Structure formats: structure tokens, C-alpha cells
Amino acid sequence: KNQVEQSPQSLIILEGKNCTLQCNYTVSPFSNLRWYKQDTGRGPVSLTIMTFSENTKSNGRYTATLDADTKQSSLHITASQLSDSASYICVVSPTNNFGNEKLTFGTGTRLTIIP
Amino acid sequence: ETGVTQSPTHLIKTRGQQVTLRCSSQSGHNTVSWYQQALGQGPQFIFQYYREEENGRGNFPPRFSGLQFPNYSSELNVNALELDDSALYLCASSLALSSYNSPLHFGNGTRLTVT
Numbered sequence: 001k002n003q004v005e006q007s008p009q010s011l012i013i014l015e016g017k018n019c020t021l022q023c024n025y026t027v028s029p030f031s032n033l034r035w036y037k038q039d040t041g042r043g044p045v046s047l048t049i050m051t052f053s054e055n056t057k058s059n060g061r062y063t064a065t066l067d068a069d070t071k072q073s074s075l076h077i078t079a080s081q082l083s084d085s086a087s088y089i090c091v092v093s094p095t096n097n098f099g100n101e102k103l104t105f106g107t108g109t110r111l112t113i114i115p
Numbered sequence: 116e117t118g119v120t121q122s123p124t125h126l127i128k129t130r131g132q133q134v135t136l137r138c139s140s141q142s143g144h145n146t147v148s149w150y151q152q153a154l155g156q157g158p159q160f161i162f163q164y165y166r167e168e169e170n171g172r173g174n175f176p177p178r179f180s181g182l183q184f185p186n187y188s189s190e191l192n193v194n195a196l197e198l199d200d201s202a203l204y205l206c207a208s209s210l211a212l213s214s215y216n217s218p219l220h221f222g223n224g225t226r227l228t229v230t
Contacts (some may be wrong), residue, residue, distance in 0.1 A: 004157075034218060041203075041223070041224075041226070042223045042224070043119070043205050043207070043221030043222050043223045043224055044158070044205075044219075044221050045221070046218040046219070046220075049218060089157055089158075103160065103219075105157035105158050105159075106157050107155070107156050107157045108155075108156075108157055110155075
């Protein structure tokens with residue numbers, strides 16, 4: 001069964017600090033992995049996307065890494081800001097073709113930034 | 116370019132009732148997917164519509180049904196509401212070409228509470 005597991009479940013850090021969120025997946029075959037940010041009461045917004053041939057992708061203070069051999073990804077947030085408080089969801093797709101029923105979502109990491 | 120809009124934002128219904136949720140897709144997008152997101156969980160795929168036809172369905176009973184209109188807007192209908200149907204319902208639009216080149220664009224959801 002295709003699964004995406006994220007850790008930690010929740011995280012609290014001080015403003016200005018860095019943090020790393022983890023995503024392990026068993027989705028096979030694997031095509032691409034995407035990180036989404038979801039603010040409370042809002043829909044998820046795409047941060048980064050990587051295929052199996054990409055090791056790292058950055059979007060401002062967000063840097064995602066991917067190890068397709070170990071089936072692990074991480075999202076690193078640098079110099080955190082209060083606006084980074086949100087849930088971060090890892091989503092894995094087995095195909096580049098349309099067919100969103102094949103997307104597997106993680107349950108997310110709830111990140112809270114405190115001043 | 117208009118984003119994905121959903122209505123209503125909040126809704127309270129009684130067990131056994133029926134509900135219709137609406138979604139306007141992002142300009143130029145011809146594929147709409149619906150997701151159910153319980154509190155603290157990742158989104159669960161309900162179904163997808165492409166050019167007015169259902170194209171993929173998740174593990175949801177037939178009382179969950181939908182429509183897509185010629186302008187690519189969509190409706191989610193739920194009959195015989197149950198308490199467990201209480202959740203955030205997300206609509207996402209995309210181009211039906213590639214999950215890599217065209218990420219899901221989510222609306223902010225409809226919060227449904229069944230009492």
C-alpha cells in the first residue's frame with residue numbers, strides 16, 4: 001500500500017531559528033514529490049516539486065531535498081518567521097500523467113513559530 | 116488570473132440532510148478534484164472531473180457525487196449526511212496534462228459541520 005509518513009507530527013520553534021521536516025514514502029513507482037504549505041483554514045499552496053532525478057530544490061527560505069534511493073525527503077526552513085506557522089504536507093505522485101487519484105498525501109507537520 | 120474559489124466557506128447541516136458545495140476552477144484549468152480533509156489529517160481524494168466526466172474516484176460511498184459544468188466549475192453533493200462527514204472539503208483545479216508541470220491549485224475549502 002502506498003504511504004507517506006511525515007515527522008514530527010508537530011514542532012514549535014523560536015522565530016529566527018531553522019528547522020527541518022521529514023517525509024518518508026513507500027509510493028511505487030515514483031514520479032515526483034511536492035511540498036505544500038497549508039495555513040489554518042486555507043487550502044494548501046505548492047512550495048516545491050522534485051522528480052526522482054533532482055536532489056534539491058529551493059523556494060526562498062524553503063529548501064527541499066530528495067533521496068529517491070532511501071525514499072526520503074526533507075523540507076528545511078531557514079530563519080523562520082511568524083508567517084511560517086502552518087501545516088506542511090508532503091505529496092507523492094507515481095505518475096506524471098494526470099490522474100490525481102494516484103496522489104498520496106501525508107498527514108502533515110504542524111509548525112508553530114513563537115516570537 | 117483568478118484562483119480557485121469555493122462556496123460557501125462554512126456550513127452547518129443536520130444528520131440525514133443533503134448538501135451541495137460549489138467550486139470555480141482557476142482560469143484555463145479543465146480538471147477539478149475534490150478532497151475531504153478531517154482535522155489534523157491530510158486531504159483524502161474523493162473524485163476528479165475532466166471535461167464534465169468523472170475521471171477517477173477514491174474510497175467514498177455513492178452518496179458522494181459530483182458534477183462539472185461546461186465552464187469547468189464543479190459541484191460536490193453529499194446525501195444522507197453523517198456525523199463523520201464533518202470536515203474541510205477542498206476543491207483543486209489543474210491542467211489535465213501533467214501533475215509535474217501543473218500542480219494542484221486549491222481553494223480555501225468549505226468547512227462542513229454535521230450535527
